[in-house]
Amino acid sequence: MLAQLARGEHGDPHAVLGPHPHDGAVTVRVLKPLAGSVTVRYRLPAPTRRAPDGWARAALAHEHEGVWVGVLPVADVPAYRLEIAYEGSETLHRDDPYRFLPTLGERDLHLIGEGRHERLWTVLGAHVHRYDGLGVAPDVTGTAFAVWAPRARAVRLKADVNDWDGREHPMRQLGSSGVWELFVPDVGGGATYKYVILGADGVWREKADPLASWAERPPQTASRVFESAYEWGDGEWMADRAARAPISEPMSVYELHLASWRRDRSYAQLADELVPYLVDLGFTHVELMPVMQHPFGGSWGYHVTGYYAPDSRFGDPDGLRLLIDRLHRAGVGVILDWVPGHFATDEWALARFDGAPLYEDPNPQRGWHTEWGSHIFDFGRPEVRNFLYANALYWLEEFHADGLRVDGVASMLYLDYAREEGEWTPNVHGGRENLEAVQFLQELNATAYRRVPGIAMIAEESTTWPGVTQPTSAGGLGFGFKWNMGWMHDSLQYLRREPVHRSFHHHELTFSFTYAWSENYVLPLSHDEVVHGKGSLLRKMPGDRWQQLANLRAYYAFMWAHPGKQMVFMGDELGQEAEWAESRELDWWLLEHPEHRGLRDAVRDVNARYRESRALWASDDDPASFAWIAADAPRNVAAFLRRSGEDELVSATNFSAVPHHGYRLGLPGDGAWEECLNTDAEAYGGSGAGNLGAVTAVTGGHDGWPAHADVVLPPLATVWFRRG
Structure with missing residues (x-):
């Protein structure tokens, strides 16, 4: 048994190590392979002449390959600490890991075995614990380590506390749960560690903790003990979030x-x-x-x-x-x-x-x-x-x-x-x-x-x-x-085409509306679209730089009005020139150029108008929140209504390179319709074509709508109208 323990192959080291009462005395075994001497300092039931402070000492004898043993002449297990001397260094005062009960209870082990422990991270991994000395011994601060390794023949802890010599800290297996556990005193936040696992194949392997809450910075690979001291200040956000439906x-x-x-x-x-x-x-x-x-x-x-x-x-x-x-x-x-x-x-x-x-x-x-x-x-x-x-x-x-x-x-x-x-x-x-x-x-x-x-x-x-x-x-x-990967693929395929060719591929722009409510969608322009030789979004757009930026401005506003939620990748708001690479930061210098600042400002205003317009988000799961106004392939126009309750917004995009003057749009009602967004505005770097801030719809049917207005649709631009 001692030889098995010394080899690290004993599945229950606590059965051998630590305090064990018997016959009116307590035997203490300690595993300290490199120690020169080990002494137990223990608390007596009452002070004596030899120990007026109530503490006594017992020197342990070396028993077998780093195992030290001694008998304390007391009936019950006392509070005790170890004094460990190593050649050439000061005596260390340590608590004994093997005198502590398991830190996982039977309920935890049952839930782990069933695969139903919803707060698994609270019992596996590394957790700082504190034990009160109750006035007879120093308070103990240490870390409980627990890892699931059901086929392991043995597990050791290799850490700062044992100078990365795992022989000193074999762990115990808790029944048939496959969990190995050990509480190690004098280990706190910041300590580094790994598990050394003897597999069923007889090979020892060093492993990081699967449930470690912190780790060394790469390329180092050890786990680290962490004890959070953070005090959250987002209580209002969390309470509001719980009452919302995204x-x-x-x-x-x-x-x-x-x-x-x-x-x-x-x-x-x-x-x-x-x-x-x-x-x-x-x-x-x-x-x-x-x-x-x-x-x-x-x-x-x-x-x-x-x-x-x-x-x-x-x-x-x-x-x-x-x-x-x-x-x-x-x-x-x-x-x-x-x-x-x-x-x-x-x-x-x-x-x-x-x-x-x-x-x-x-x-x-x-x-x-x-x-x-x-x-x-x-x-x-x-x-x-x-x-x-x-x-x-x-x-x-x-x-x-x-x-x-x-x-x-x-x-x-x-x-x-x-x-x-x-x-x-x-x-x-x-x-x-x-x-x-x-x-x-x-x-x-x-x-x-x-x-x-x-x-x-x-x-x-x-x-x-x-x-x-x-x-x-x-x-x-x-x-x-x-x-919505289909929307992403089709719309980018459409935008890559020269405007003169787009009318023959209008379905790539409109097809997504036929299934927009089959699921709850996010429209993603993710990092995957700007890596591996795909080029940046800007580079996907045809034409000169003015046309490329105009295409992006129009595309973003079209996207924000489309049913579903929206996502863009960092740099898309700048008109990032180069393909993304994780080894360098974004091309922030682009903001020195007014046309790129204009794109960023357009994104800012699109977001602002979007958040103000319930029509664009409050009924995203309702097909009745959308209606076509114009799917005009010959002139590359896509215009549609979004609505939620009484809030109505019309989005009209002209993906051709020429303006359309006097373009007749059917509308759900007459009166003033505010031009609340125009991606061709001069402030964004556009040509400045537009509708002077508003249009007036008059009664008179057009394309099935009860009213209409003749509007300007600028080139490569999206215009939003809201009922005034």
């Missing part, structure tokens, strides 16, 4: 990559610079590309190693809390990009965690992502699903995120995703659907919406899977929104 609220989203918006900024510095920038531009939300710990910056955060640890490149976890809090207090919501479909292959992280596939599906046809070169989670294992949906709750509850954009949903739903024939096996019904992944997504969304009302769960899903945003009670996946 589908009926304005949502214009600015997608952001923290490392390349501005270079070399901390979370706190980003709070100082980003918050006023977003407020000035009027975006309702910011979507942060993955902020979970990842080793390779070039992955943009999509190859995660630390699902519960904010990216340490920008500071500690309270730094991220500060950034989100500041955004909330300024009225900006925060959506986090989240990656449950696959994970990084780094050997020190989740891969083959206990010596065999654990988090990844053991079937290579399901457990390996051929397109992205990464592992796929085992969605059929309850504990793995628990790890993931608890992780979603962690970001929503602990960091006050207002929603999650779930990456790669299509890759999760289909067994044949990115696989050739013969590389996948049908499900039990003979189909291509990944039934376990479907169950996970439904469980994820149902749990998230139940626990955190007012949030938005957003699916990046690029296929025709039915019911992505239908409730789980009706057989849907239960998301709040789905990215």
